[in-house]
Amino acid sequence: MITYLAFGIFLAGALVLGCVFVVASQVARRGPTPYPEVAGRAYRLRLFWFFALGGILAAVFLTALPYVPYANYRLASGPAAMHVNVAGSQYSWRLDGTVGTGGKVDFAVTSVDVNHDFGLYDPSGHLVGQVQAMPGYTNHLVLQLSEPGDYTVRCLEYCGPGHSSMFMALHVSTCTTGCCC
Amino acid sequence: MHDRLLLLRQLRAQRITRIWLVTSGLVLLGLALAGGSMRLAQAGGGNLFSADVFYEVMSVHGSGMVVVGLMAGAGVLWYLVSNEVELSVPVNRIVFLLTLSGLVMIVLAVMVFGYSSAWTFLYPLPEHPGSGIVTAAIGAAAYLIGLALAVVGFLLWCLDFLRAGLKRCGSLQRLLGFYVFGSAGHGHSGENDPTTTNPSLIAGTVCAILGLSACVIGTLIVVLMLTSLVFPSLTLNALVAKNMIYFTGHTLANLQIYVAAGIAYSVLPLYTKRPWRLSRALVAGWLATLAIVMLAFFHHLYQDFAQPEAVQWVGNVVSYAAAIPPMTVTIYGGLVLVWRSGIRWSAAPLFTLMAMAGWAIGGFGAVIDSTISLNQLFHNTLWVPAHFHTYMALGVMFFLIGATYHVVPKLTGRQMKENVGRRAAALMGFGGYGLVLCWYISGSMSAPRRYLYPLSGTEVLAWIAVACAAVALTGAVMVCKDLIDVFLDSPRYNLPEPAPGPELAPSEV
Ligand code: HEM
Ligand SMILES: [Cu+2]
Numbered sequence: 001m002i003t004y005l006a007f008g009i010f011l012a013g014a015l016v017l018g019c020v021f022v023v024a025s026q027v028a029r030r031g032p033t034p035y036p037e038v039a040g041r042a043y044r045l046r047l048f049w050f051f052a053l054g055g056i057l058a059a060v061f062l063t064a065l066p067y068v069p070y071a072n073y074r075l076a077s078g079p080a081a082m083h084v085n086v087a088g089s090q091y092s093w094r095l096d097g098t099v100g101t102g103g104k105v106d107f108a109v110t111s112v113d114v115n116h117d118f119g120l121y122d123p124s125g126h127l128v129g130q131v132q133a134m135p136g137y138t139n140h141l142v143l144q145l146s147e148p149g150d151y152t153v154r155c156l157e158y159c160g161p162g163h164s165s166m167f168m169a170l171h172v173s174t175c176t177t178g179c180c181c
Numbered sequence: 182m183h184d185r186l187l188l189l190r191q192l193r194a195q196r197i198t199r200i201w202l203v204t205s206g207l208v209l210l211g212l213a214l215a216g217g218s219m220r221l222a223q224a225g226g227g228n229l230f231s232a233d234v235f236y237e238v239m240s241v242h243g244s245g246m247v248v249v250g251l252m253a254g255a256g257v258l259w260y261l262v263s264n265e266v267e268l269s270v271p272v273n274r275i276v277f278l279l280t281l282s283g284l285v286m287i288v289l290a291v292m293v294f295g296y297s298s299a300w301t302f303l304y305p306l307p308e309h310p311g312s313g314i315v316t317a318a319i320g321a322a323a324y325l326i327g328l329a330l331a332v333v334g335f336l337l338w339c340l341d342f343l344r345a346g347l348k349r350c351g352s353l354q355r356l357l358g359f360y361v362f363g364s365a366g367h368g369h370s371g372e373n374d375p376t377t378t379n380p381s382l383i384a385g386t387v388c389a390i391l392g393l394s395a396c397v398i399g400t401l402i403v404v405l406m407l408t409s410l411v412f413p414s415l416t417l418n419a420l421v422a423k424n425m426i427y428f429t430g431h432t433l434a435n436l437q438i439y440v441a442a443g444i445a446y447s448v449l450p451l452y453t454k455r456p457w458r459l460s461r462a463l464v465a466g467w468l469a470t471l472a473i474v475m476l477a478f479f480h481h482l483y484q485d486f487a488q489p490e491a492v493q494w495v496g497n498v499v500s501y502a503a504a505i506p507p508m509t510v511t512i513y514g515g516l517v518l519v520w521r522s523g524i525r526w527s528a529a530p531l532f533t534l535m536a537m538a539g540w541a542i543g544g545f546g547a548v549i550d551s552t553i554s555l556n557q558l559f560h561n562t563l564w565v566p567a568h569f570h571t572y573m574a575l576g577v578m579f580f581l582i583g584a585t586y587h588v589v590p591k592l593t594g595r596q597m598k599e600n601v602g603r604r605a606a607a608l609m610g611f612g613g614y615g616l617v618l619c620w621y622i623s624g625s626m627s628a629p630r631r632y633l634y635p636l637s638g639t640e641v642l643a644w645i646a647v648a649c650a651a652v653a654l655t656g657a658v659m660v661c662k663d664l665i666d667v668f669l670d671s672p673r674y675n676l677p678e679p680a681p682g683p684e685l686a687p688s689e690v
Contacts, residue, residue, distance in 0.1 A: 032522050
């Protein structure tokens with residue numbers, strides 16, 4: 001699960017940062033050492049830190065690049081096998097079409113009233129993808145679902161007091177065309 | 182200026198700053214307690230509040246925190262630099278009144294008329310609130326007007342800051358410190374030149390420019406939405422409206438931390454007895470920030486696939502870049518400033534240091550979420566409140582509390598209790614990090630934000646978070662109580678010593 005990996009990296013980074021602050025607060029009690037001495041060394045080190053940070057950010061950016069969710073990237077390797085129209089409204093979802101695991105599914109998502117967000121949760125309760133459902137626009141979310149079972153569609157954009165009850169079950173079968181089952 | 186006039190101005194500045202501090206202290210505490218009640222309601226599975234009430238509380242908590250978190254910082258920064266630039270006391274009073282009346286309007290809109298469309302008021306939600314409350318349309322109008330009042334208040338603050346800064350430095354380039362790039366080098370051009378700028382002024386100026394643009398766009402979208410509310414046949418484009426709202430909302434929320442940085446530039450040097458110097462890196466960092474904050478808001482729209490793709494990439498790159506100035510200038514500089522300084526960790530520098538940690542850690546959480554492909558799985562999950570509470574509740578608020586410990590003796594001649602401060606810091610630190618940690622974990626488990634109940638699997642985390650919030654809130658209550666005690670127990674004015682030695686102003690060393 002990529003989100004757990006992200007959390008692990010975050011936790012490690014946060015702990016390192018926390019340690020830096022704790023150590024700094026202890027070293028700070030020593031002294032006073034004349035400031036020019038401290039500053040001179042620290043600001044030479046800063047240039048290194050600047051490039052290191054820039055390098056890390058650039059590396060993460062490049063690593064994440066292939067996983068862009070936008071439809072043109074997801075469809076680059078071939079067209080979708082199944083098409084589903086999705087319309088959100090306060091507080092329910094209407095889905096037209098069936099969904100299977102055999103190929104890419106193209107969800108064409110819109111809203112009939114306010115902003116919603118189509119979030120698809122797999123049978124074990126993890127988000128597999130999402131896209132905003134906006135009035136006046138149709139957004140295409142392309143997903144390749146790997147396991148069949150009972151998925152849940154949840155609204156992920158606050159749309160009024162009924163927001164948390166705006167979910168529905170979605171059965172995903174093993175078919176490939178979306179016309180069967 | 183005549184000595185007595187100067188004294189009068191100082192006393193008036195003290196007075197309005199006291200009002201800012203006490204009011205925002207109480208309001209922020211009340212809002213934080215409301216936040217605690219929300220967390221409890223969520224853990225209890227939506228039994229404590231009805232859905233309508235829960236989202237009303239959420240709307241007050243979010244809007245109030247964004248408005249008051251920003252304005253309290255603006256009020257404190259105003260006081261800290263008021264000896265260096267001739268900021269106007271009457272304007273400050275008007276800013277206070279506008280902010281307060283805006284806040285009262287917002288609270289009325291929610292409590293009386295049932296506004297529940299969140300601080301983000303995404304078009305067309307306020308017109309279709311979906312709550313079945315009959316007065317919700319009036320609520321929406323009152324909310325938007327309240328927001329506009331607060332926004333105009335901040336607009337005035339920005340204008341007055343720029344006016345006073347320009348008066349001191351002569352030109353915007355000087356005020357922003359461009360001269361460090363000149364041949365004179367690292368800001369040494371004329372130590373005693375009264376037209377030089379300093380880090381706090383640069384921070385305030387960048388915030389004022391960004392604030393101006395946010396307030397202009399903010400006023401525009403509020404007026405458009407009010408018009409559409411009154412004449413429903415006039416419809417706005419939902420995507421354009423969303424861009425305008427997030428330009429305003431993200432900028433105002435984000436500015437809190439930059440205003441707070443300006444505060445830290447003035448406070449921390451007084452405790453390390455070292456100057457926070459103007460440097461090329463500092464000026465460059467703030468210029469970069471000026472551009473970054475204008476463009477970073479696009480990360481709120483990654484899941485709006487209708488947005489032009491180029492804009493999404495701008496959002497990603499700029500959000501990453503946003504990490505660089507704080508991590509190499511302000512936070513880095515703060516650590517260098519304390520390093521082997523022989524500092525005694527009294528409450529003021531202690532909270533300031535903790536705030537920098539919250540800024541760094543929360544910023545790291547934000548950078549992760551601002552990666553387009555990760556945002557696909559983190560957007561509107563509890564990861565989002567996790568990261569922004571880290572840098573607001575454990576960053577901005579700590580900067581403000583630290584500055585309060587520093588400023589209160591100057592306003593009242595009385596010290597706040599150090600031992601209370603240190604104990605509160607421990608409670609808020611442990612409780613606060615526990616609270617956000619539960620949110621980070623729940624977010625990686627895909628639990629949605631703004632939900633009435635915890636996603637299955639996250640119930641235990643929700644209860645742990647309630648306990649942690651209670652610990653943190655205890656610390657907040659202790660600080661507020663001490664603040665109020667000191668104010669109640671002190672004379673209306675704190676007359677400066679007959680011949681006060683010139684205070685070590687960080688800029689002028
Ligand atoms: C101990 C103190 C606090 C607690 C217990 C708390 C609790 C909460 C809770 C439960 C939520 C809703 C999260 C969700 O989406 O499910 C929330 C949202 C929020 N909080 Fe806090 N909070 C605290 C302090 C703060 C502070 C200090 C700030 C800012 C300066 C702040 C700003 C916000 C904002 C802007 C939202 C978003 C509201 C929305 O989604 O519309 N909070 N808080
Ligand atoms: Cu919703």
